[in-house]
Amino acid sequence: MAILLHIETATEQCSVALTDNATLLTQKSILEGGFKHAAKLHVFIDEILREANISPSELDAVAISAGPGSFTGLRIGSVAAKGLCFALDIPLIALPTLQLLAAPHWQNSKVVALLDARRDEVYTATFDLGGEELSPTQAHILNETSFADLTHEPVCFVGTGAEKAKAILPKNTKWQFLPTFPIATAMPALTAAAFKKKEFTDSTIFSPTYTKSVRITPSKKDALGRVV
Known part of the structure; x- marks a missing residue:
């Protein structure tokens, strides 16, 4: 117990x-x-x-x-x-957190867990049947070629970023999208x-995973090439 x-x-x-x-x-x-x-x-x-x-x-x-x-x-x-x-x-x-999103679904297919970030960005990780992590948690900007390597496989896209992904990714009858928290x-x-297994974390030094991408905004320059 x-x-x-x-x-x-x-x-x-x-x-x-x-x-x-x-x-x-x-x-x-x-x-x-x-x-x-x-x-x-x-x-x-x-x-x-x-x-x-x-x-x-x-x-x-x-x-x-x-x-x-x-x-x-x-x-x-x-x-x-x-x-x-x-x-x-x-x-x-x-x-x-992405493992929690994927866990209820990885008995049936590969799972791409997606958390909405901002604009077209998501936090994502991919899991194989049974829960093996295939790609680590990372920030990703969605585009039409995202997850192209999974095109021919049944995949469940799950999480708060699933609807965003469905709107951006090409239609695929092998893919399903489940917006969940x-x-x-x-x-x-x-x-x-x-x-x-006694897989514990030292609570005195634990800090949440604040994953985010680096966004670089191009500098604006005047007619003389000076940054403004």
């Missing part, structure tokens, strides 16, 4: 879940306009512990969705998770496996 708390705050959706190993005990989530994470996260944690009749001292580990995603959301979740781990002297498990209830199997 391992009582595990899961925290996911990488996007506009704020969610938590409590499990006994991978078995869900209870969960809470909210998705509203604007970020409610600061107001809701600790309330949700208190509520699910009470609902399951579990005291904080009975927690065996805290799992955090580690990014990429919203800077604000990731910071709020990270501070909460690290605070609990420090106060209770329990381990932290950090799971990549990462959520804490997608974490338990991954968390339980990491807990069993």
Whole structure:
């Protein structure tokens, strides 16, 4: 028996879940306009512990969705998770957010997880059947040739960037697009496996993955070639 708390705050959706190993005990989530994470996260944690009749001292580990995603959301979740781990002297498990998006779908096909960034940009990672990571998390500017190497394969594009990808990528009957948010209830199997293997992260130095691309804006010059 391992009582595990899961925290996911990488996007506009704020969610938590409590499990006994991978078995869900209870969960809470909210998705509203604007970020409610600061107001809701600790309330949700208190509520699910009470609902399951579990005291904080009975927690065996805290799992955090580690990014990429919203800077604000990731910071709020990270501070909460690290605070609990420090106060209770329990381990932290950090799971990549794109892995959480892909996990419910990789039993059926390859999965491209996409988190909306800005303009035509997404954070993305590709996973094979069964969950092996084929390409690491990276920022990518979508265009018509994106993921051309997957043209002849069944692929599930999943995440908050799926609709953006569908609008930009060429039509392909082998591809499906599922606009979804990462959520804490997608974490338990991954968390339980990491807990069993003792794949812990040092909570004192943990920092979320703030992946972003470098954008270079060309300098404007006057008639004499001077930068203005």
